[in-house]
Amino acid sequence: MLQLQAIRDRKDEIIKALKKRNIDAAPLVQNVLELDEKRRSTQTKLDNTLAEANKLSKEIGLFFKAGKAQEANVLKEKTGTLKEDSKRLGDDLNTVADELQAILYQIPNVPHQSVPAGNTDEDNEEVFKEGEIPTLNTDALPHWDLAKKYDIIDFELGVKITGAGFPVYKGKGARLQRALISYFLDKNTEAGYTEMQVPHLVNEASGFGTGQLPDKEGQMYHVGEDDLYLIPTAEVPVTNLFRDEILSEKDFPVCYTAYTPCFRREAGSYGAHVRGLNRLHQFDKVEIVRVEHPENSYKALDGMVEHVKTILRELKLPYRILRLCGGDLGFTAALTYDFEVFSTAQDRWLEISSVSNFETYQANRLKLRYKDENGKNQVAHTLNGSALALPRVLAGILENYQTKEGIQIPEVLVPYCGFDKID
RNA sequence: GGAGAAAUGGCAGAGUGGUCGAAUGCACUAGUCUUGAAAACUAGCGAGGGUCACACCUCCGGGGGUUCGAAUCCCUCUUUCUCCGCCA
Known part of the structure; x- marks a missing residue:
């Protein structure tokens, strides 16, 4: 499949070259770019949520070690929503990534410049x-x-x-x-x-x-x-x-x-x-x-x-x-x-x-x-x-x-x- | 096919609930030294995402679960090894 980076960098060139295969790749490419955008923003949100959860977990560990069970339990309660969020974001991410993958599979290779146009x-x-x-x-x-x-x-x-x-x-x-x-x-x-x-x-x-x-x-x-x-x-x-x-x-x-x-x-x-x-x-x-x-x-x-x-x-x-x-x-x-x-x-x-x-x-x-x-x-x-x-x-x-x-x-x-x- | 054991970075191999992307050795890369090489010493050294660059996130065979937290515990699948059976 085509490299995502190539599609991002050379979108118009790729669409033009694919015309030689008699296909209009513009809608697919557009779709790829949108899904890629969505994937990255979802990924960022998920990463931030996980980062926060990781941080909390470390703090909880430190509290337990110091024998401050009380403080630890307060923090524990905060992790609940983070868990829910990361679960939901993780699911979203998978869905978007699968969609993106499926569309990338549908786009054929970009013909070399020497490939003549033609149907049969x-x-x-x-x-x-x-x-x-x-x-x-x-x-x-x-x-x-x-x-x-x-x-x-x-x-x-x-x-x-x-x-x-x-x-x-x-x-x-x-x-x-x-x-x-x-x-x-x-x-x-x-x-x-x-x-x-x-x-x-x-x-x-x-x-x-x-x-x-x-x-x-x-x-x-x-x-x-x-x-x-x-x-x-x-x-x-x-x-x-x-x-x-x-x-x-x-x-x-x-x-x-x-x-x-x-x-x-x-x-x-x-x-x-x-x-x-x-x-x-x-x-x-x-x-x-x-x-x-x-x-x-x-x-x-x-x-x-x-x-x-x-x-x-x-x-x-x-x-x-x-x-x-x-x-x-x-x-x-x-x-x-x-x-x-x-x-x-x-x-x-x-x-x-x-x-x-x-x-x-x-x-x-x-x-x-x-x-x-x-x-x-x-x-x-x-x-x-x-x-x-x-x-x-x-x-x-x-x-x-x-x-x-x-x-x-x-x-x-x-x-x-x-x-x-x-x- | 039956019984048992195991799966961690390029390889070998530590790690049995927190500061572990992970000790150590080998290999590799760069540098010092050398006429050159070797040896020795110094440094670096997995992959992917993300960022202008950082930060940050994910990955310890695959998938799922328990937990605030999993390489580590549980379930499941796959693969490998040993023994037995069958067999070109």
Whole structure:
């Protein structure tokens, strides 16, 4: 969530920037400022009441010690109203603080100045494009047909044991998945990211920390018995490693990578575009996460983008990079670059990575801070990106690398697969 | 799952009703000394709110209660440890 201090200091600027998301934040911001004012005045009243009560208590103690029970009892009677007052003020304070919190949760992150205005993915700005789009035979197949033809992914079997959106990878398909995971992790660790293995279920506090809760509750699978959530991305457990932490400046940059399966309910998704691997309830992803000094976070973001580029180059997949417009930008992000691979057989772009800077938005919720050169605690910046999400990379490989003789394996993956062709 | 013990600052660890946000040690930061480092010495050193700055307020696992007053007493939840059971 946004920092209260920032809203106080830069109210108009924030309202203006949020217009790029096509929302009029003015009423919410106004509400925040009023509640903040109320909160502080209530707090002051409560503090004064408590201060007086503390003072009286000390005096009473001294009287008792001196054996002056009479005087002590006189003072005791005075504490009654103070107690009532502080109880009432405490309740008021909680109510106001909760209201304030609830409204702060409703305000999305302020878009970076480079974010283009716009409503839908049509308005995203293409900033880079690379790679040759292969010319395929006229009988080229989309990946779901290829998966069947070569018996490497079984969607029906997944339906049988779990449900739609839970594919079963078989034989060389399974091996290719494992190869991709290893390859991505190797690339990321070579680039300086430390590999982590983290839990695939998280508690409620973690969901709040990275912003999945409270607004995207319906998108996560929830285990009611234990009140845990299946992670929708490794971003959640990895970023939450730093919840309630105070780093020192020399800890930067923090660079982590983790492979996890990701679970998403995808409530409300349907249609032709969700066929095959395009949209799943469970999929694999290798994530990169960084915690940065505010001054370096955009440089870090550029570095992450460059890093993802090198992977796609090695895989020789045609891709483009989009700068997301305000309307398409995630709730918690300040700036996001989406990577899309062109699927020739489907004749469309598939999103395979999303790299974002959250600035202080997540860190503020997480209470992720660092000590600056003056010894003051400051909120850090968090970033993350996919490097990469497997299913659509797999789709891209299957579709773009298909030949009459079978599916070629990209050269860099051959050592990881142990074969160079699926036929 | 059963029985018992525990939860205090970055870590270790005192503190069982009042002057305790909390002794002490370690770690850390700055300074003195040193060619430099170490050692020694000196000082500082939790977080949040509030204030121009002070004052002041809150926090001793979470929540609730008793009391004029709670780290300390009571209830409850969570977690950790030990023993037993089960087990990849």
